[in-house]
Structures are given as structure tokens and as C-alpha cells.
Amino acid sequence: MEISDENFRVWAEQNEVYFDGVFRLAGPDAYAPIYSLISGLLHDGHKQVTFNLTGLEFLNSSGINLLAKLTIEARKMGDLLLIVKGTHQYPWQAKSLPNLKKLHPLLDLRLA
Amino acid sequence: MAPTVYGIESLTDISLDSGTRLTLTDGPLQLGWKHSGMTADFIAEVMALPFSRSRKDYMQAHHDIGYLSNELIENAVKFRQPGEILIEAGISEGSFLIRVKNTIDGATASRFQQLLRRLQSKDPGELLLEQIETNAISSASGSGLGLLTLLSDYDAKMAWAFEENKNERIILTTTAAVAMPPSSNP
Numbered sequence: 001m002e003i004s005d006e007n008f009r010v011w012a013e014q015n016e017v018y019f020d021g022v023f024r025l026a027g028p029d030a031y032a033p034i035y036s037l038i039s040g041l042l043h044d045g046h047k048q049v050t051f052n053l054t055g056l057e058f059l060n061s062s063g064i065n066l067l068a069k070l071t072i073e074a075r076k077m078g079d080l081l082l083i084v085k086g087t088h089q090y091p092w093q094a095k096s097l098p099n100l101k102k103l104h105p106l107l108d109l110r111l112a
Numbered sequence: 113m114a115p116t117v118y119g120i121e122s123l124t125d126i127s128l129d130s131g132t133r134l135t136l137t138d139g140p141l142q143l144g145w146k147h148s149g150m151t152a153d154f155i156a157e158v159m160a161l162p163f164s165r166s167r168k169d170y171m172q173a174h175h176d177i178g179y180l181s182n183e184l185i186e187n188a189v190k191f192r193q194p195g196e197i198l199i200e201a202g203i204s205e206g207s208f209l210i211r212v213k214n215t216i217d218g219a220t221a222s223r224f225q226q227l228l229r230r231l232q233s234k235d236p237g238e239l240l241l242e243q244i245e246t247n248a249i250s251s252a253s254g255s256g257l258g259l260l261t262l263l264s265d266y267d268a269k270m271a272w273a274f275e276e277n278k279n280e281r282i283i284l285t286t287t288a289a290v291a292m293p294p295s296s297n298p
Contacts (some may be wrong), residue, residue, distance in 0.1 A: 024149045024182065026190070028247075058175075061183055061258030068244040091175040095265040102241055 003034055010034055015046040020055035023063040031066045038070050048081035049074065053097075054112075057090050064096055068103060075104040083108040115285075118228040119271035123287040128211055131202025132158060136185075138194060148189045152182035155201050159208055169293040176266060176290050177201075177208050183258040184286055188214040191224075193281055207269075207289040214284060221274055221282040227256040228272060236263035266290055 002011035008021035017038050025031050042049055051067070059067070074082040084100060084107060086093040094111060101109045117124060134151060136143055156178035163173040181201070188197045191214075198213040216224075230239065240260040247255050262268040268288050275283040 022149075024186075026145045026186075058178070060179075060186060061261050064261060065244065065247055065255075065257050069248045072245070072248040091172050092179060092265075096261060099240065099244070099265070103244060 001037055003037060010037065012037065012041050015041065015044075015048060016050040016052055017041060018052045018055065022058040023056070024058070024060045025062060027062050028065070031062060035066055035069065039073055042070070042074055042077065042080065046080070048083060050083040050085060052085045053093065054085055054087045054089075056086075056093070059092060059096075064099075067100060071100045071104045071107060074107070081106070081108065083110065086111045088112070113276055115273040115275040116225075117271060117273045118225070118232075120269050121271060123209075123269060123271040123289060124273050124285070126204065126209060126287070128200040128202045128204075128209060131200055131204075131209070134199045134201075136189075136197040136199070138196070143189065143197070145186075145189060148182060148185040151185050151199065152178050155181045155199070155210070159201060159203060162203065163293050166293075173208070173292055176292075177210075180208070180262060180266065180268060180288055180290055181210055183262060184210060184212045184288060187258060187286075188212050191216050191220050193217055203292060206292060208292045209287065209289045211285060211287045213286075215277060215281045216284050218280050218282060221284065224256070224272075224284075225274065227259075231263070236260055240264045262288065 002009060004010070008023050010017065010019050071082065074080055082104065084097060086097050086109070088094055088111060097109060097111065101107055132155065136147060136151065156174045159177050160170055160174035163169040185197070185199065193215045195215050199210065201210045243255050243257055243260055247257065259270070263270065268290050270286065270288045273285040277283050
């Protein structure tokens, strides 16, 4: 399944979710379909789920809120390993992704 | 009546007369959400140019200016009362500065001032995590998360001036600064 518009694309392949492009949606309601897509995957019975953000160029604060909310969702499911793959290529990632690790210390954050 | 100022008061006096000035007006095409991203991209394109000698500095400057501008303009578009949004931006004394002025209603102003008072007594990084936890159990928007990311993740210096206007409306002027070139940050 995939959600996209002219600026971004988000899709899942097995237990990995890919984010691509520029996400500047207007708030929690606008991000709700993406939240449902990924929340569904978290509850699909996988042992681990990966958020692949290496193509995620820009994310506004409502989008950061979405990632944080999903991280908390994963934290609540004690036996699920959440891996977050990021990149130093997009400066916001090194600034804001460490907050996810503060929310969920068992999260595996890989910034390359 | 003198405006009520929160944050770093001295920022409100800095003149941006020699910078870029943009006015977003409710014209026949109407001001919409997508204009915040377009305007922020434009400001980042123009203001990051002086850093183009180093690719790393340029990318960092372009991103930081783009994120900061986008958050402030998104807030203005989201919370404004009908009327224009005035944006001034410039590079001054090693910092990128942006000032956004728009009108809001009294209820929005009091809600916002409540958040700013909490900021006076608490570390923004701590408040950011608290706010994220709160947002995870409610779907309310307008939580101030964008401002908290600016203060905590971007080390932005900020000031907010509230000035009473007629018709119980408030003129809100937000000024924000981040250090440039970004590689001079610790």
C-alpha cells in the first residue's frame, strides 16, 4: 500500500516503511492516513519493523509529531524492535531524530 | 499601549529594513496552506546564497532557514485572522533573522501565552518530550511543537510580541534567529 502526492511518497515493503520526499502536511488530521498505514504494520505481528527515512528530505513539525507518535506506539508493544534508518545528508535528521531515542531508548537509530 | 513581550526582548528591536520583505495577502486566489512551503523555500533560496562557497554550509544554511521559515509561516497561516502576513528576513551579525507579523484572536493569544509562560521555567528539550507524550494521547493541533523543535533542536533565539488591536484582535510579531554559517554552531 502506498500514500503519495506530488511532493512525497510513503509505502511499505514487508516489515519496512519507506518515506520519500518533502512532507509538509497541515496537521494531525492530514497525517492520519499515513499514521493508520504504519500503525497497521506495527500491529501485524512482525518481530521488527524498520522506518527507512533515508529519502526523507524535509519533514515539518507535524510530521515529526507523527514519527514520535508511532515511536510511542512501538514502545507500548514491548516485544517489537523498531529500527530507524536515517541519513546525515538531510540536516534535520541529525537534529531531530535523536528525540525518538529519548522517547524509546530501545529503538535502534542508525544515522549513516 | 506597549506590547507584551515573551522570550528574548532585544530581538524585537533589531531592524530588518535592509533585508527581504514579503507580504502574503488574501487576494482573489486566497492564501492557503501550500503558500507557507513555497514562501519558506523562496526565503531559503535567497538567504542561503552567501554560503554557497562551501556545499556543506550551503546545505545546512538552506535547510535551517527553510525549516525555521516554514514553521513560523505555517503558524501564521494556521492561526491568523483574515488579513495579511508580513514577513521580513535578513542576515545580520552572523545570524539569520526572520520576523513574521499577523493578527490572531484573543483566545488564540491567551492559549499561546500560556505555553510561553511554561517555557520561561522549563528547558525546551524537556518540554518538547513532554508535549510529544501529550500529543500521542490526544489529536489536538496547535500544541506549539514546532516552536519547541526550533528552540530545542535548532537552538533558535526567539521573541514574541503581543499588541492589542481594535476589535479584540491581537497583532502577534514573532522574531527568530539562528546562528549562520551553521558550521559555527557547536
